[in-house]
Amino acid sequence: MAGILVYALHDDEGNFNKNSLGAISEAAKLAGQIGGEATALVVGDVADDAAAGLGKYGAAKVYRAKNVPEGLAQPIVDAMAKVIGDNGISYALFGGGLLGFEIGAGLTARLGAGVTMEVTAVKVQDGKLVAERPILQDSEIADVGYVSEPGIIIGRLNAFDINETGGTAAVEDVEVELSPWSTKATMVQRGEQRGADVNIEDADILVGGGRGLGAAEGFKLAEELAESMGGAVAATRAVVDAGWYPYAAQIGQTGKTVAPKLYLAAGISGAIQHKVGMQNSENILAINKDPNAPIFEFSDLGVVGDLHKIVPKLTEAIKAKKGG
Amino acid sequence: MKICVLVKEVPDAAVQKRIDPSTMRLDRSGEKNLNPFDTHALEAAMQIKEGGAIPVEEVVAVTMGPDSAVRALHKAVALGADRSVQLTDDALAGSDVCATGYSLAKVLESESPDLVLLGQQSDDGECYTIGAVVADHLQMPSLTQVIKIDVTDGKLRCERQAEYGYDTVEIELPAVISVGDAINEPRYPSLKAIMGAKKKPLDNKGAGDVGIDAGQVGEAGSKTKVLALNPPPAKEAGEIIEDEDTNETVEKIVAWLDERKLI
Ligand SMILES: Cc1cc2nc3c(=O)[nH]c(=O)nc-3n(C[C@H](O)[C@H](O)[C@H](O)COP(=O)(O)OP(=O)(O)OC[C@H]3O[C@@H](n4cnc5c(N)ncnc54)[C@H](O)[C@@H]3O)c2cc1C
Ligand SMILES: Nc1ncnc2c1ncn2[C@@H]1O[C@H](COP(=O)(O)O)[C@@H](O)[C@H]1O
Numbered sequence: 186m187a188g189i190l191v192y193a194l195h196d197d198e199g200n201f202n203k204n205s206l207g208a209i210s211e212a213a214k215l216a217g218q219i220g221g222e223a224t225a226l227v228v229g230d231v232a233d234d235a236a237a238g239l240g241k242y243g244a245a246k247v248y249r250a251k252n253v254p255e256g257l258a259q260p261i262v263d264a265m266a267k268v269i270g271d272n273g274i275s276y277a278l279f280g281g282g283l284l285g286f287e288i289g290a291g292l293t294a295r296l297g298a299g300v301t302m303e304v305t306a307v308k309v310q311d312g313k314l315v316a317e318r319p320i321l322q323d324s325e326i327a328d329v330g331y332v333s334e335p336g337i338i339i340g341r342l343n344a345f346d347i348n349e350t351g352g353t354a355a356v357e358d359v360e361v362e363l364s365p366w367s368t369k370a371t372m373v374q375r376g377e378q379r380g381a382d383v384n385i386e387d388a389d390i391l392v393g394g395g396r397g398l399g400a401a402e403g404f405k406l407a408e409e410l411a412e413s414m415g416g417a418v419a420a421t422r423a424v425v426d427a428g429w430y431p432y433a434a435q436i437g438q439t440g441k442t443v444a445p446k447l448y449l450a451a452g453i454s455g456a457i458q459h460k461v462g463m464q465n466s467e468n469i470l471a472i473n474k475d476p477n478a479p480i481f482e483f484s485d486l487g488v489v490g491d492l493h494k495i496v497p498k499l500t501e502a503i504k505a506k507k508g509g
Numbered sequence: 510m511k512i513c514v515l516v517k518e519v520p521d522a523a524v525q526k527r528i529d530p531s532t533m534r535l536d537r538s539g540e541k542n543l544n545p546f547d548t549h550a551l552e553a554a555m556q557i558k559e560g561g562a563i564p565v566e567e568v569v570a571v572t573m574g575p576d577s578a579v580r581a582l583h584k585a586v587a588l589g590a591d592r593s594v595q596l597t598d599d600a601l602a603g604s605d606v607c608a609t610g611y612s613l614a615k616v617l618e619s620e621s622p623d624l625v626l627l628g629q630q631s632d633d634g635e636c637y638t639i640g641a642v643v644a645d646h647l648q649m650p651s652l653t654q655v656i657k658i659d660v661t662d663g664k665l666r667c668e669r670q671a672e673y674g675y676d677t678v679e680i681e682l683p684a685v686i687s688v689g690d691a692i693n694e695p696r697y698p699s700l701k702a703i704m705g706a707k708k709k710p711l712d713n714k715g716a717g718d719v720g721i722d723a724g725q726v727g728e729a730g731s732k733t734k735v736l737a738l739n740p741p742p743a744k745e746a747g748e749i750i751e752d753e754d755t756n757e758t759v760e761k762i763v764a765w766l767d768e769r770k771l772i
Contacts (some may be wrong), residue, residue, distance in 0.1 A: 186641030196673050249665055256671075257678065258641065259650060283671045287653055293607045294614075297725070298604050299732030302636055306672050315736060320635075328737040337734075339638075369650035369681040373666070376673035390771065414772055422670065426656050426691030441668050447771045457635075468769055469747075470762070481749065490752025498759045503772055506763060 187312075188274040189219035191244070192265060194284055195227065195255060197375060199235060204280030206242050207345035209343030211307065212278050213243025214348070218309045221275065222246065225354070226268055228253040228261055233356060237435045242347060247354045256375050258287030259367040266295045273421050275334045276314055278307075281342030281461065283439055289339040301329040302339040303457065314338065322479050323457065342461040344439045380431025383417065389446045390416030392435060393463065394424060397452015397473065397492055401429035406496045407451055413503040419443065421459050437462035451492045455480025472496065510621035510682070511567045512554045515613060515639070516547040518574050518581035519632040537581055541577060543584040546628030548695035553658060554626050554687050555589040555696070562660035567591050569620060573601060573612055579711070581607045587698035587706040594620065598716040603728030610642025612726055615719045617647060624665075627687040629654055640687035651685035663766060 189212040194202040205225075212223035222245040227236055229251065236247045240359050250264040263275060265288060277292060279285030286302060293300040301316040305326075308315050316329045385391060392414075394407040404418065411418045420430040422437055436443055438458040450468035453459060455471070455478055463469070464483060471484040472492045481487040488495065521540035551570070558565035570585035570593040572578050582593040587593045604612060617625060625647070627640045637653065644651030657668040657749065665680045680686070698706075717724060724730055748765075752758045766772045 199623075202672060211526065257652075259645070262645065283654060286637050287641045287651075290606070290610070290638035291645045293638070294610055294642045294645035297607065300638065301733060302606075302638060310736075316695075319741060323741055326739045327735045328739065330734050330736045332732050332734055354660055364648070366644075366648045366650050369684070370652060371679050373677040373679050375676050376671070377675040377677070379675055393567065402657065423691060426670065426689065432670070439672055444721075447766070447769075458629065470765070476749075478752075481747065483744070483747075485747045486762070487747050487749045488752060488758060488762065489749065490755070490758060494755050495752060495758060495762075498755055499762055502759045502763050503766075506767070506772060 187216070187219045188272060189216045189223050189276045189278055190265065190269060190274045191225045191278045192285065192288060193225045193227050193239060194282060195229070195231065197424055198490065201239070202280065202282060203347065204282050204340070204342060204345070206280075206347045207279035207343070208278050208340055209239060209242040209244050210348035210350070211340075211345035211461060212305055213311060213350060215307055215314060219275075219312055219314065224248060224272075224274070226250065226264060228264055229255040237353045238357045240351045241349050243351045244354045247356050247494050248359050249356055250359050253361050253363070254372065256372050257370055258284055259370065260363050261288050262291035262295055263363050263367050264359070264361045265292055268359060269296065269335055270376065275336070277335060277337045279339045280345060281340050281438060285339050289337045292337055296335060298335050299331045299333070300337040300339065303341045304338050305344045307338060322482070337494050343442055378432055379425075380433065383431055383433045385417050385419045385434055386441060386443060387498070388417035390414045391419045391443060391445045391448050392416055393419040393432065393448060393450045393453055395421040395451065395453030396423045398424070398429070399493070402431055406492070410449070410451070410496055410500045410503075413500045413507070414447075416447070421453055442499060450484070451496060453480055453485065456476050510563055510565055511569065511620070512557065512565060513556045513569045513571050513617055513622035514547070514550050514554050514585065515625065515627045515643070516551070516570050516572050516581050516585045517544040517631050518572065519544045520576040522632060543581040544628055544632050546589060546630055546632065546690055547585070549690050549692055550626040550628045551585055551588045551590065552693045552695040555660065556693065557660060563663060569594060569622070571613070571616060572596070573609065573616065576737065582711060583706040584698070586709045587602070587702040588696065589702075592710040592712070594712045594714060594718065596714050596716070600716050600723050600727050603731065604726050605731035605733045606636050606638050606642060607732045608726040608730050610639050611646060612716070612721055613639065614643045614646030615721045616714060617643065619714070623683045624651070625685040627685070629687055629689050639697070640685055644685035645701045645760060646687065647683075648683050649683050650680050652680060653687035654689045655686050658670065658686065658688075658692070689732045698755055746749050
């Protein structure tokens with residue numbers, strides 16, 4: 186049976202990841218076309234009704250591996266490999282996110298299976314799945330097919346829409362034997378928030394700051410500009426990892442997804458992992474001194490220049506305009 | 510302990526970023542370089558070696574690639590690796606992630622490292638996956654995107670950002686760790702190190718030397734197949750302003766914002 190298995194990630198409070206739910210909906214749609222079922226795997230202490238609730242997004246059945254801890258990839262590779270093997274599943278599908286990359290890659294090795302990552306769409310050709318993967322900074326899209334089963338598909342962040350089509354899924358507990366190397370990494374602390382808790386999701390106007398701001402102090406420029414427009418400040422992972430700005434303000438693959446009326450990117454290169462978190466903004470304005478920066482490929486207005494010269498004057502001009 | 514660092518030769522970033530205006534595609538010809546993400550892995554290896562929390566006998570740079578990839582190894586050695594290993598074989602050409610990970614695991618097996626370090630991504634392929642593939646073949650614990658490594662009691666304490674914030678994970682050795690680019694500022698090689706790089710030992714290995722099953726590698730052994738290449742959906746090109754007179758630039762930006770009722 187040509188089934189598709191989705192790994193459904195959850196946080197420590199038991200909330201399922203939005204991208205996992207999107208992947209279940211996508212799997213349900215595709216499974217219908219290839220004559221199979223969409224199923225999901227959850228690990229850890231997930232309650233019966235929470236697991237069964239994944240049926241709402243299209244999962245016919247949910248496998249639950251209670252003895253497998255959530256949050257680290259390798260024990261979940263053990264669980265996925267077992268469920269795929271026991272049930273003759275044809276494809277594994279992951280929503281966007283870091284863990285999906287690690288689990289998918291581990292499964293590739295374990296099952297000798299083909300893998301495609303950063304997938305933005307999946308289609309059916311001759312009863313088989315074909316993954317669309319943008320390459321070379323999204324300048325080409327490769328259609329990738331699988332030579333043998335199973336095939337592994339790792340989605341790009343926000344690639345798959347959530348659809349509430351189904352009802353309640355059957356829940357089946359599975360006992361997974363962990364590989365010796367899967368137990369050699371242990372989570373000491375999960376999901377630590379670093380820096381202040383800021384709200385960027387409700388802002389209509391966001392000024393995004395990147396490494397081009399030069400230093401933590403550079404964020405003052407971004408803050409003043411945001412303030413002049415009544416907006417908030419967001420950041421790239423590069424500056425969050427460097428400790429210049431709080432994690433709660435991070436946009437992108439391992440941060441937040443936003444779609445404000447205006448996203449003004451200051452000193453941001455526009456890496457794919459950042460782009461996926463803000464590309465649906467209504468208007469994108471980028472200031473970057475490098476004319477070849479990828480951000481200019483997807484901005485509505487691109488300004489090639491030094492933000493340290495432009496931003497302070499822009500802040501003044503906006504203040505003057507508003508005041509006058 | 511012995512640290513192996515996986516390094517790759519990629520098109521130079523300056524070249525790679527260029528878009529050919531006539532085709533609107535990336536131009537990938539020209540200069541090649543050591544994958545910049547791998548210099549962070551090399552630097553991490555050097556810092557563990559110099560940190561002294563655990564004695565490091567050797568740092569070995571390992572690559573799989575065509576003859577020209579030897580230059581990436583020279584750079585790796587100039588950055589501090591003690592020697593290098595190159596896996597080259599015509600049979601490997603066209604390998605996908607599954608086949609590449611398997612091949613790299615095989616060549617690593619012949620070195621029996623206590624720690625394998627990788628970069629977060631290759632600048633050309635951008636798969637973010639080789640580390641986890643290699644780890645499962647080697648049956649070692651692994652973590653990707655690591656931005657802090659502390660060695661304590663012979664174990665690694667690693668930090669990385671995942672979907673819900675920062676995770677701290679303790680890992681036993683031997684292990685496979687892919688480092689994020691925020692982990693360190695790679696050093697510049699000294700002139701002396703660059704000059705001496707070609708004198709450091711370099712092992713050349715073929716697929717058969719490390720027990721690679723030829724049926725599992727190369728284009729024929731790969732498990733994925735590119736069926737077609739298509740252009741992305743056409744998108745209206747944005748407006749571009751070159752900042753020559755900043756006051757004028759600012760006026761244009763304000764007008765643009767005003768037109769869209771954003772201020
Ligand atoms: C698995 C994974 C997950 C990731 N998740 C995320 C994520 O969630 N969010 C995220 O943002 N990134 C993420 N990244 C990192 C991402 O790939 C990039 O490294 C990061 O977005 C780069 O941040 P940046 O644009 O601030 O820095 P850089 O790429 O260094 O860009 C800085 C830019 O500033 C410009 N600049 C410099 N000085 C000036 C000046 N004076 N005036 C104007 N411009 C200037 C430069 O030209 C350059 O384009 C992830 C990566 C991986 C592999
Ligand atoms: N052919 C190769 N030879 C050696 N190391 C490689 C090769 N391909 C990938 N790597 C390593 O794997 C990391 C991640 O690459 P990727 O998964 O292709 O994005 C790189 O930073 C390298 O450390």
